Amino acid sequence: MENSDRDISLMELVKKGDDAAFEELVARHYQTVYKLAYRFLYDSPEAEDITQEVFFRVYKAAGTYTPKAKFSTWLYTITKNLCFNELRKKKSATIFSIEDEMLPELPSLDNSPVSKLEEAEVKQRVLDAVKALPANLRIAVLLLKYHGLSYEEVADILGCTVNAVKLRVHRAKNFLAKSIGHVSQETK
Amino acid sequence: MNCQWVQENLSAYMDDELPLKQKEMVGSHLSQCPLCKAEFDSLSEAWNSLSLWEVKHPPAHLKESIRKAVKREKTFNVMRILLPVAAVFIIALSIVFFYRELGDHDQTALITDQREMRQPGTVESVMVDDTEIIKNLQLLEEKDFYETVEVLKTIDYLPFVEEHMDQRSSMGYCAA
Numbered sequence: 001m002e003n004s005d006r007d008i009s010l011m012e013l014v015k016k017g018d019d020a021a022f023e024e025l026v027a028r029h030y031q032t033v034y035k036l037a038y039r040f041l042y043d044s045p046e047a048e049d050i051t052q053e054v055f056f057r058v059y060k061a062a063g064t065y066t067p068k069a070k071f072s073t074w075l076y077t078i079t080k081n082l083c084f085n086e087l088r089k090k091k092s093a094t095i096f097s098i099e100d101e102m103l104p105e106l107p108s109l110d111n112s113p114v115s116k117l118e119e120a121e122v123k124q125r126v127l128d129a130v131k132a133l134p135a136n137l138r139i140a141v142l143l144l145k146y147h148g149l150s151y152e153e154v155a156d157i158l159g160c161t162v163n164a165v166k167l168r169v170h171r172a173k174n175f176l177a178k179s180i181g182h183v184s185q186e187t188k
Numbered sequence: 189m190n191c192q193w194v195q196e197n198l199s200a201y202m203d204d205e206l207p208l209k210q211k212e213m214v215g216s217h218l219s220q221c222p223l224c225k226a227e228f229d230s231l232s233e234a235w236n237s238l239s240l241w242e243v244k245h246p247p248a249h250l251k252e253s254i255r256k257a258v259k260r261e262k263t264f265n266v267m268r269i270l271l272p273v274a275a276v277f278i279i280a281l282s283i284v285f286f287y288r289e290l291g292d293h294d295q296t297a298l299i300t301d302q303r304e305m306r307q308p309g310t311v312e313s314v315m316v317d318d319t320e321i322i323k324n325l326q327l328l329e330e331k332d333f334y335e336t337v338e339v340l341k342t343i344d345y346l347p348f349v350e351e352h353m354d355q356r357s358s359m360g361y362c363a364a
Binding site for chain 1: 196198199200202203205230231233234235237238239240241243245246247250251253254255257258261
């Protein structure tokens with residue numbers, strides 16, 4: 001049985017009140033949900049809260065669940081929405097739009113000769129570069145890179161077209177290449 | 189095929205999201221164009237470096253937290269049904285009890301009123317039959333007669349009155 005079929009079968013059981021089926025669903029997906037929330041928010045306690053809330057909503061919605069798409073797509077959509085809500089709360093003091101896709105100015109990097117940058121520093125640059133991405137680009141990058149989704153699946157989750165996903169990913173990669181690319185060259 | 193189009197599709201090419209024909213065209217162009225090849229390499233390295241960012245596994249208590257949160261929701265759902273039912277039941281019982289008490293009070297009041305109406309000295313108008321009156325009078329006469337007989341029995345000498353020719357009367361006594 002494929003993973004997606006198994007998830008749908010489990011949800012049908014949860015709909016009938018099967019607690020063991022719900023626990024199996026949680027076991028299968030809670031790490032994925034946590035990692036996405038953590039990479040998006042950079043905060044472990046918030047990622048835990050989001051993960052808990054995601055499965056809480058899955059449980060509450062079980063009674064009316066109809067398998068229109070893959071269960072994982074639905075799960076990712078809930079996670080994305082909660083992450084965006086959390087981000088809005090944090091930036092509520094300023095005019096902020098999730099839909100804003102303006103890329104920030106690149107930070108001026110240290111150009112002094114360095115024979116080899118330590119891996120920790122590279123990791124930090126990677127983290128900073130991803131963190132600097134606007135929310136809509138960031139979530140697309142995370143879903144593609146760390147969760148192995150296709151453009152079509154990402155489009156379903158983000159509620160946009162495949163072409164929009166293609167454009168966002170292209171812009172994000174260019175930005176990341178400019179932020180991280182020369183670091184990679186220096187570490188060669 | 190121009191470099192601008194290729195560079196715009198390098199990302200999709202990397203992600204294997206191009207249709208087969210376009211994929212082949214980009215691949216062929218990259219083998220011939222050093223500028224686009226350099227751009228492709230730069231994008232690839234940046235994208236691959238994202239793999240350096242490993243995330244730890246979620247904390248061990250997270251699964252248990254999820255289970256507890258769901259259990260609380262289940263309990264809340266049960267209470268959400270039971271509480272209104274219990275409230276309706278209590279209200280219904282209260283109404284029944286109230287009206288029963290009110291009914292008992294009314295009955296008690298009615299009984300009390302009826303008793304007050306039947307107090308001594310209160311004359312009730314009663315329809316009486318003539319025959320009944322006559323019977324009662326006869327009974328009274330008989331009662332007087334027998335009472336008189338009883339009194340006479342106690343007397344030893346009876347007085348009598350003689351009437352003379354000259355219309356003078358005298359009284360004497362004879363044995364009873």
